[in-house]
Amino acid sequence: MDMQTxxxxxxxxxxxxxxxxxIWIAEKVSMLEDSFSKLSKVDTEGVEPLxxxxxxxxxxxxxxxxxxxxxxEILSNSPEQFDGYFLVPKTIE
Amino acid sequence: xxxxxxxxxxxxxxxxxxxxxxNIMVRGGLTTAGSxxxxxxxxxxxxxxxxxxxxxxxxxxxxxxxxxxxxxGISEGTCDILSGAVGAVAEGVCKVxxxxxxxxxxxxxxxxxxxxxxxxxxxxxxxxxxxxxxxSMDQIGIVCKNIDDGFDTLGMxxxxxxxxxxxxPEKSYAYAPKExxxxxxxxxxxxxxxxxxxxxxIYDFAGKHDAEETELKYFEVFSQVMYILSSAEIGNNTSRxxxxxxxxxxxxxxxxxNLYTKTRTEGFGPDMKLLSVVGAYVLSKxxxxxCYLKSMKIRRLIRxxxxxxxxxxxxxxxxxxxxxxxxxxxxxLYAFATLCGLPSVxxxxxxxxxxxxxxxxxxxxxLFGICKGGR
Numbered sequence: 185m186d187m188q189t190x191x192x193x194x195x196x197x198x199x200x201x202x203x204x205x206x207i208w209i210a211e212k213v214s215m216l217e218d219s220f221s222k223l224s225k226v227d228t229e230g231v232e233p234l235x236x237x238x239x240x241x242x243x244x245x246x247x248x249x250x251x252x253x254x255x256x257e258i259l260s261n262s263p264e265q266f267d268g269y270f271l272v273p274k275t276i277e
Numbered sequence: 278x279x280x281x282x283x284x285x286x287x288x289x290x291x292x293x294x295x296x297x298x299x300n301i302m303v304r305g306g307l308t309t310a311g312s313x314x315x316x317x318x319x320x321x322x323x324x325x326x327x328x329x330x331x332x333x334x335x336x337x338x339x340x341x342x343x344x345x346x347x348x349x350g351i352s353e354g355t356c357d358i359l360s361g362a363v364g365a366v367a368e369g370v371c372k373v374x375x376x377x378x379x380x381x382x383x384x385x386x387x388x389x390x391x392x393x394x395x396x397x398x399x400x401x402x403x404x405x406x407x408x409x410x411x412x413s414m415d416q417i418g419i420v421c422k423n424i425d426d427g428f429d430t431l432g433m434x435x436x437x438x439x440x441x442x443x444x445x446p447e448k449s450y451a452y453a454p455k456e457x458x459x460x461x462x463x464x465x466x467x468x469x470x471x472x473x474x475x476x477x478x479i480y481d482f483a484g485k486h487d488a489e490e491t492e493l494k495y496f497e498v499f500s501q502v503m504y505i506l507s508s509a510e511i512g513n514n515t516s517r518x519x520x521x522x523x524x525x526x527x528x529x530x531x532x533x534x535n536l537y538t539k540t541r542t543e544g545f546g547p548d549m550k551l552l553s554v555v556g557a558y559v560l561s562k563x564x565x566x567x568c569y570l571k572s573m574k575i576r577r578l579i580r581x582x583x584x585x586x587x588x589x590x591x592x593x594x595x596x597x598x599x600x601x602x603x604x605x606x607x608x609x610l611y612a613f614a615t616l617c618g619l620p621s622v623x624x625x626x627x628x629x630x631x632x633x634x635x636x637x638x639x640x641x642x643x644l645f646g647i648c649k650g651g652r
Contacts, residue, residue: 190554193554193557193558193561194554196557196561197512197516197541197553197554197556197557198519198534198537198538198541199538199541199542199545199550199553199554200538200539200542201542201550205547205550208547209550209551209554212351212352212551213551213554213555213558215605216504216555216605219500219501219605220501220505220559220567220568222497222498222501223498223501223502223567223568223571223572223575224567224571225498226495226498226571226575226578228571228574228575228578231574231575231577231578232574232577233570233573233574233576233577234573234574234576234577234580235413235573236413236443237399237400237413237580237616237617237618237638238399238400238443238618239638240400240445240446242442242443243437243439243442243446244442245439252321252322253321253322257321258321258522260319261317261318261319261321261522261523261524262521262522262523263520263521263523263524263525263526264526270521270522272521272533272536273530273532273533273536274532275532275533
């Protein structure tokens with residue numbers, strides 16, 4: 185994979201890698217791409233994808249509100265909060 | 278000495294103590310998941326496994342070090358760092374340690390340090406309070422020196438949890454070694470890639486039972502399927518780390534988008550960045566069908582093949598490492614249990630060596646019986 189393509193995928197996952205890391209990732213992804221090409225040898229015609237190995241019916245609990253965590257506890261982990269809200273940089277000029 | 282395996286350590290009597298990898302939450306305590314991204318995260322919740330062990334009278338010895346988010350790392354040197362959970366039990370600081378071994382690192386390192394690792398059936402142990410990595414494969418397992426202690430502990434933590442919808446309806450399980458002679462399948466195509474010592478151990482061990490050679494189909498693409506599905510799920514699970522709601526935030530930024538990008542670039546380590554990029558690659562329009570969808574279809578073929586194998590065998594025996602030390606290729610050895618949600622036990626044998634046994638879902642008692650020597 186070339187560096188430009190790595191940059192495209194980096195941007196999708198909100199990363200901006202320094203050059204040395206981008207080179208390393210480009211090498212690893214190229215190796216992985218070669219390896220992934222082996223998948224085409226497996227005949228999967230008519231096979232349904234397996235999303236989860238869970239085979240039982242999901243059991244839902246009673247629909248009764250349960251307070252697991254308070255708002256203050258959640259906000260206390262935030263780098264910046266104000267008046268009960270998460271604080272982010274200004275997005276509208 | 279033991280402190281190098283721990284992120285935090287408490288006073289506890291070793292014979293009654295458990296340790297937790299630092300991606301399992303204890304209310305009010307720090308849970309970093311081994312990542313700068315969560316360097317200051319205080320758990321607002323407590324994992325169900327912690328509640329259950331404390332209720333059973335066990336004591337918390339501390340939180341152990343792990344690879345970032347316990348993801349399948351293929352960067353140079355990652356696999357050589359000793360897992361904190363393995364180190365803590367090997368040092369005798371605690372009786373058991375709990376961790377989420379998606380990558381298989383603990384399944385290799387536990388036997389190499391004279392320990393067992395019990396990887397339970399997916400759905401038997403609640404993941405509530407575990408920092409998610411690969412949701413369709415995450416499963417809390419147990420490192421132990423003594424197999425009876427391991428299954429005692431599994432009996433304490435296994436059972437339905439209304440906070441984890443993937444848990445089976447059974448409220449609890451009775452773990453006891455099944456007796457008798459066991460039918461063990463030796464996959465010869467896997468052994469072709471193992472070293473001579475591993476082969477010798479496998480034939481010696483399986484020879485005490487009704488052993489028969491077989492084939493583990495699709496083994497040649499296990500690593501690929503494992504890595505593709507892991508990267509896609511990890512990419513989704515770690516999109517929440519944005520510097521807004523919790524965890525690390527970059528110091529300097531210019532606007533919201535730059536805050537996200539700088540925070541994630543500075544907060545994640547090399548394997549997380551690689552997996553995030555690969556996750557975007559396999560889920561992209563150009564590669565979705567050939568990579569992600571194809572892997573999910575092969576996962577079904579592997580699961581169906583497992584059902585066929587377990588109609589003939591009580592367990593499949595596997596080495597814990599390949600001749601080739603490449604961590605990516607070695608993922609294949611642990612993928613069978615992980616991709617199919619099957620129980621496995623890694624068993625220490627000889628000096629720094631071991632084997633793995635994999636059984637049908639909910640068939641832990643056969644593995645327990647084999648470990649105890651059968652009859």
